[in-house]
Amino acid sequence: MITYFYWAVVILVAMSLLFLFGKADKWKFGLVGALVVLLIGWGAYYFHFEQIFVKRYGGVMSISVPKGQHHIAATWKDDNLWVENYDPETNTCHFNEYSKGALLQGKVSIKNCNPLMPAAPSGQMPNRVIQDSSSQTGEIQQ
16 A cells, blocks of 8 residues: 555646646656656665665565575565575575665575485484594494
């Protein structure tokens, strides 16, 4: 709902400029002014207001998981959406701040991350190999 209100205000301001300059017989200035208002309104929405509208006032926003990665989690930090994905090819978790246009976008990479590892049965510890540095042999412990 807030998105419709935002666009109604932007379009109303653009049409008002066109009308006021047109009334003074300065159509060229009115058209340029209206286009500038629409362009600034689009840029402000696309790069700034979309996430704020979705988080604070409810709304719809779609993002997609990069090819070859698995989605793990998403969370809000202030007005910014952070998305965590797992890349099985490199065994790395990527925690990215979602930002359209990749402007001022934060990124944290966690190496040797394997969130898809099956859990051990209840009450048991998973098998793991411990490397003994003196003998260079691996030993399985539980």
